[in-house]
Amino acid sequence: EAQVTQNPRYLITVTGKKLTVTCSQNMNHEYMSWYRQDPGLGLRQIYYSMNVEVTDKGDVPEGYKVSRKEKRNFPLILESPSPNQTSLYFCASRLGDSGGYTFGSGTRLTVV
Amino acid sequence: AQSVSQHNHHVILSEAASLELGCNYSYGGTVNLFWYVQYPGQHLQLLLKYFSGDPLVKGIKGFEAEFIKSKFSFNLRKPSVQWSDTAEYFCAVRTTSGTYKYIFGTGTRLKVLA
Numbered sequence: 001e002a003q004v005t006q007n008p009r010y011l012i013t014v015t016g017k018k019l020t021v022t023c024s025q026n027m028n029h030e031y032m033s034w035y036r037q038d039p040g041l042g043l044r045q046i047y048y049s050m051n052v053e054v055t056d057k058g059d060v061p062e063g064y065k066v067s068r069k070e071k072r073n074f075p076l077i078l079e080s081p082s083p084n085q086t087s088l089y090f091c092a093s094r095l096g097d098s099g100g101y102t103f104g105s106g107t108r109l110t111v112v
Numbered sequence: 113a114q115s116v117s118q119h120n121h122h123v124i125l126s127e128a129a130s131l132e133l134g135c136n137y138s139y140g141g142t143v144n145l146f147w148y149v150q151y152p153g154q155h156l157q158l159l160l161k162y163f164s165g166d167p168l169v170k171g172i173k174g175f176e177a178e179f180i181k182s183k184f185s186f187n188l189r190k191p192s193v194q195w196s197d198t199a200e201y202f203c204a205v206r207t208t209s210g211t212y213k214y215i216f217g218t219g220t221r222l223k224v225l226a
Contacts, residue, residue, distance in 0.1 A: 033214070040121075042202065042218035043156075090155060097208075100146050100158035 002027045006091050006104035013081055013111055021076045021107050023091030031094045032074040033058070033101070034066065036087040043090065049074055081111040114139045116205050118217035125193050126225050133188040133220050135203030145186040146204040147177055150219075156202060162186065173197070195226045 004025045013019055025032065033048040035058075045058030049068040063085055065077040074093075078085060088108050092101035117136045125131060137143060144163050148156040160171025167179040177188045186203060203217040 035216070040218060043216040045214065048214075092156075097144075097206075100148070100161050101156070101214075103155040103157070105155050 002102065004091055004093055004102050004104035006089075006107050009105060009107060011107060011109050013109070015082055015111055016080050019078050019081060021089060021091075021109070023074045023076065023104060024072050025093040025102070026072065027093060027095065027102065028071065029093035029095045029099070029102070030071070031096070032068065033092050034064070034074070034076045035090045035092065036060065037090060037106075038087050046076070081109075083111045085109065086111050114205065114207055114213055114215055116203055116215050116217040118203055118220050120220045121218070122221045122223070124223045124225065127195055128192050131188070131190040131193045131197070131222070133201055133222070135186045135188065135217060137184050137186070137205045137215075139184075139205065139207055142208045144206040144208060145177070145179060146206070147171065147175070147186070147188050148202045148204060150200045150202065152199065159188070159201075193222075193224050195224050198222060198224045
């Protein structure tokens with residue numbers, strides 16, 4: 001089944017403790033993105049990647065890192081999480097310029 | 113900067129009522145346009161998309177949208193909603209030059225009363 005898989009689905013952590021949210025897609029898509037969803041703000045892009053080793057900042061990249069060493073994986077790294085990063089995170093992928101995004105199931109992160 | 117506006121934040125309809133959700137964008141160049149739906153507790157799914165050609169596009173589940181270039185709009189419509197259409201709907205715009213941004217609107221929560 002074609003899908004984007006994110007893990008974990010739920011995560012509660014403490015301020016400053018480094019964490020990684022994994023994302024993997026099995027559709028051979030070039031483009032991958034991370035979004036955060038907050039009430040009243042919709043989806044805001046954190047980082048995106050156009051292909052292996054090619055990444056760029058989205059609208060809200062502060063406090064996040066990404067890497068794209070393989071085409072299928074696009075992990076999101078929070079080096080020192082803070083409470084304002086409490087949010088619902090979605091990974092998504094798409095095929096080239098003509099596709100809509102396929103989204104993962106989301107990761108609900110709480111930083112206390 | 114490019115932006116996407118969805119002016120209706122919350123919409124409540126009775127079953128069988130007609131639906132129209134507004135979406136306007138600010139960008140002077142060529143765009144690709146999308147509508148996504150997010151059912152409660154789920155991830156976003158693509159409803160329909162417009163790239164070129166007929167400005168009236170049909171999507172899944174009986175939804176359609178019309179691109180009106182002169183109004184920078186891409187409104188979503190459904191002639192008769194069902195209780196199962198209760199969800200949040202997001203409009204998205206992808207610019208096709210410059211920074212090639214893919215921008216989502218803030219969403220419209222639709223509640224359909226049985």
